[in-house]
Amino acid sequence: MAASNLPVDDDAVTAVLTASRAMLGVIARSFADTLETVTLPQFRVLVLLSSLGPQRTGVLAERLGANLSTFSRSLDRMVSAGWVRREQNPGSRREVIITLTGDGEHIVADVTERRRRDFRDILAQLTPERRDQVLAAFEVFNSAAGEPSVEDLLPLGL
DSSP, X not given: OOOOOOOOOHHHHHHHHHHHHHHHHHHHHHHHTGGGTSOHHHHHHHHHHHHXXXXXXXXXXXXXXXXXXXXXXXXXXXXXXXXXXXXXXXXXXXXXXXXXXXXXXXXXXXXXHHHHHHHHHHHHTSOHHHHHHHHHHHHHHHXXXXXXXXXXXXGGTO
16 A cells, blocks of 8 residues: 555544544453453563563563563562463573463463453444444554554553
């Protein structure tokens, strides 16, 4: 799709902002219960490990913009809770690899399923014709916006 230099109506921008708030509401609700036991920074770690697989401690801290010693203490709490596991890197005995446990995977999967259920419920309220219009609009919008990077999504735990 070619970029356009045509002016954009303020009503269109307002409609997109309103839709983005509605979507953020779904996202916030999807992990609200989880935040009673897991902090948002901890959830970000779980999402990162779920997305990228086992990671070195230093790499995780760097990707999250965290101080290594502070991050290590947070990992201690996550290990104690049973969400992640520390393992020695078989390729380098000096390196520690952080892996997601079944409990950690379950937390991420629960949040994802709640989010999917909420979006499914919202779409179910639309007629098939309106749903097709929404899906077509999202395809066009996604094409114009491009896929966000993992780094862009991490602050939101996505």
